[in-house]
Amino acid sequence: MEPIIQLKDVAMLYGGNGTRATALAGVSFDIRQGEYVVITGESGAGKSTLLTILGGLQVPTDGSVRIGGADLSALPADGLADFRRGTIGFVFQAYHLLPYLTARENVMVPMAPERVSPREKMERADALLAAVGLTGKEDRLPSQLSGGESQRVAIARALVHDPPVLLADEPTGNLDSATGEQILDLFSSLHARGKTVLMVTHNPANLSRATRSLRLRDGLIEEDRSLRSFSLESVAV
Amino acid sequence: MNIRKLAWKNLLRRKPRAVFTGLGIFLGIATFVAISSITSQMEGAVQDQLDRFGANIVVSPRAEQLSLGFGNIALGGTEVAHSRLTMGDKDRIASIHHKDRIRSIVPFLMTAVDVSGKNLVWMGLPRTDVAGARPWWQIQGGAELKPGEVLLGAEAAALLDKGPGGTVTAGSRLFRVAGVLQPTGEKEDGMVVADISDVQALARKPGAVTYFEVAALCKDCPVEDIVAQIGQALPGARVSAIRQVVESRKAAVDQLRRLGLGVSAIVLLIGGLMVLVTVMAGVQERTREIGVLRAVGFRKRAIFSLLFWETGWVSLLSSLLGAGTGIAVAFLASPAFGIEHPSVVFSPALFGAVAGLFLGLIGAIPPARRAAALSPTEAIRTL
Numbered sequence: 335m336e337p338i339i340q341l342k343d344v345a346m347l348y349g350g351n352g353t354r355a356t357a358l359a360g361v362s363f364d365i366r367q368g369e370y371v372v373i374t375g376e377s378g379a380g381k382s383t384l385l386t387i388l389g390g391l392q393v394p395t396d397g398s399v400r401i402g403g404a405d406l407s408a409l410p411a412d413g414l415a416d417f418r419r420g421t422i423g424f425v426f427q428a429y430h431l432l433p434y435l436t437a438r439e440n441v442m443v444p445m446a447p448e449r450v451s452p453r454e455k456m457e458r459a460d461a462l463l464a465a466v467g468l469t470g471k472e473d474r475l476p477s478q479l480s481g482g483e484s485q486r487v488a489i490a491r492a493l494v495h496d497p498p499v500l501l502a503d504e505p506t507g508n509l510d511s512a513t514g515e516q517i518l519d520l521f522s523s524l525h526a527r528g529k530t531v532l533m534v535t536h537n538p539a540n541l542s543r544a545t546r547s548l549r550l551r552d553g554l555i556e557e558d559r560s561l562r563s564f565s566l567e568s569v570a571v
Numbered sequence: 572m573n574i575r576k577l578a579w580k581n582l583l584r585r586k587p588r589a590v591f592t593g594l595g596i597f598l599g600i601a602t603f604v605a606i607s608s609i610t611s612q613m614e615g616a617v618q619d620q621l622d623r624f625g626a627n628i629v630v631s632p633r634a635e636q637l638s639l640g641f642g643n644i645a646l647g648g649t650e651v652a653h654s655r656l657t658m659g660d661k662d663r664i665a666s667i668h669h670k671d672r673i674r675s676i677v678p679f680l681m682t683a684v685d686v687s688g689k690n691l692v693w694m695g696l697p698r699t700d701v702a703g704a705r706p707w708w709q710i711q712g713g714a715e716l717k718p719g720e721v722l723l724g725a726e727a728a729a730l731l732d733k734g735p736g737g738t739v740t741a742g743s744r745l746f747r748v749a750g751v752l753q754p755t756g757e758k759e760d761g762m763v764v765a766d767i768s769d770v771q772a773l774a775r776k777p778g779a780v781t782y783f784e785v786a787a788l789c790k791d792c793p794v795e796d797i798v799a800q801i802g803q804a805l806p807g808a809r810v811s812a813i814r815q816v817v818e819s820r821k822a823a824v825d826q827l828r829r830l831g832l833g834v835s836a837i838v839l840l841i842g843g844l845m846v847l848v849t850v851m852a853g854v855q856e857r858t859r860e861i862g863v864l865r866a867v868g869f870r871k872r873a874i875f876s877l878l879f880w881e882t883g884w885v886s887l888l889s890s891l892l893g894a895g896t897g898i899a900v901a902f903l904a905s906p907a908f909g910i911e912h913p914s915v916v917f918s919p920a921l922f923g924a925v926a927g928l929f930l931g932l933i934g935a936i937p938p939a940r941r942a943a944a945l946s947p948t949e950a951i952r953t954l
Contacts, residue, residue, distance in 0.1 A: 419868025
């Protein structure tokens with residue numbers, strides 16, 4: 335079966351003449367559908383750059399990226415936007431909820447440009463909030479939610495279009511350990527339901543839930559390790 | 572949740588910025604609507620005043636100047652009329668095609684008759700038309716002229732040493748002085764004013780008329796056409812439009828309107844620039860938010876649409892508010908511009924509201940394009 339994510343010799347250089355910095359220096363790997371991959375590494379190793387390239391937010395200066403059969407470097411700007419909407423769910427460390435919208439409205443934001451009835455959008459948002467354990471808090475503003483609850487809203491927002499791939503950048507970085515565990519439980523349940531999860535993290539404790547770890551160093555993969563046996567059949571696709 | 576609602580929610584979150592963005596448009600539209608409404612009503616007021624201040628067409632017998640001389644000796648000149656006007660001509664004037672535009676036709680007879688031993692010019696006109704034909708006359712004593720009564724011009728009264736309630740004789744008749752005109756600076760200061768039938772009897776010219784004053788309602792109407800039609804109805808008459816009063820007043824209104832439009836244009840331009848600057852600054856501040864929206868799959872067009880709707884809401888509300896304020900200001904300020912019966916003029920308000928919305932959206936295009944063109948990478952770096 336063709337991997338859902340394929341990276342080949344992906345390089346990313348920043349800056350111009352004389353000030354060029356290498357974020358990624360030729361990264362290649364495949365990820366199969368349903369894998370739970372933890373990406374670790376020191377600051378500046380290229381983790382976040384890798385995540386933005388995987389999310390179609392930037393195009394590498396060299397190499398190719400194929401996700402779900404699509405060659406990202408061949409897609410125009412709107413094509414990349416459609417790709418992000420349909421294939422990728424982003425979860426950020428700082429949640430990045432819109433502060434003037436309620437939890438329900440934040441979940442509905444990705445559907446805003448779509449011609450879907452308001453009732454259908456609301457029902458879908460409420461169902462997702464229920465799935466992340468926020469029933470009864472749909473009308474609360476982010477300022478009225480705890481960090482863990484805010485991150486749950488962000489995860490619900492990422493799941494609006496039922497993407498096959500979830501990209502998370504330090505999703506527990508702003509949370510205490512107990513709340514962080516709850517969020518990781520949520521990712522584990524999503525993985526168990528067939529989502530491919532790629533999570534950038536500094537926390538070694540996250541490794542225990544992953545099926546594979548990629549360790550970056552100076553823009554290169556220093557270690558690609560399988561953490562536990564993984565088969566497509568083990569997850570409900 | 573859709574783009575419109577998202578835009579509206581963001582506006583509510585940043586009320587001071589929204590108010591500042593809309594302020595320029597509000598002021599521009601309010602100024603435009605107020606000035607346009609006032610000048611528009613002033614045009615009507617000019618016509619009202621013109622109608623009130625008497626005729627705008629004079630019908631007199633066609634006459635030619637003849638120079639008289641003998642050898643090298645000039646003997647002066649005389650006017651030779653081709654025909655004479657009569658009271659019957661009033662009906663002929665009233666029968667022209669544009670008769671519905673004619674407000675009044677007042678016959679005048681001018682003649683010189685001895686009054687109590689003084690030779691004075693008499694002005695005869697229907698006594699019931701005095702107030703309408705000469706509304707600016709200020710009369711000491713009774714303003715209403717009754718049969719057998721006269722009004723004396725200020726100089727005539729002084730010459731005759733008569734005042735209201737006095738009597739004068741002319742021919743074999745005794746006339747009561749109903750009132751004395753305050754000085755007007757015109758020839759009527761030296762005249763005696765009486766009912767035209769009395770003057771015709773004194774002059775022994777029954778039915779005679781020296782000229783007619785015609786008041787035509789001529790706001791946007793073809794005065795030249797009315798003049799031509801009267802000329803056709805009375806071939807022997809000279810028909811002249813009194814244009815200078817109309818033209819000078821209209822010129823004043825036009826100047827005021829041009830000034831108003833100029834001021835409005837400048838205020839609107841400043842309003843448009845305010846929209847551009849504030850929305851541009853808003854884009855700069857919201858790089859992170861735009862990054863999130865791009866990350867969750869918003870296309871460039873959706874970002875553009877979001878910014879456009881935000882400015883659209885502000886422009887629409889501030890335009891409507893500006894138009895309403897402009898109407899109110901125009902209504903309240905109208906008396907100060909000589910408009911006695913202020914009315915609400917909706918057309919400038921409608922135009923202003925549409926123009927304000929259009930201007931706001933035009934001002935929003937550059938920042939909206941900039942936001943849409945914002946690289947997701949650049950936006951996402953702030954996340």
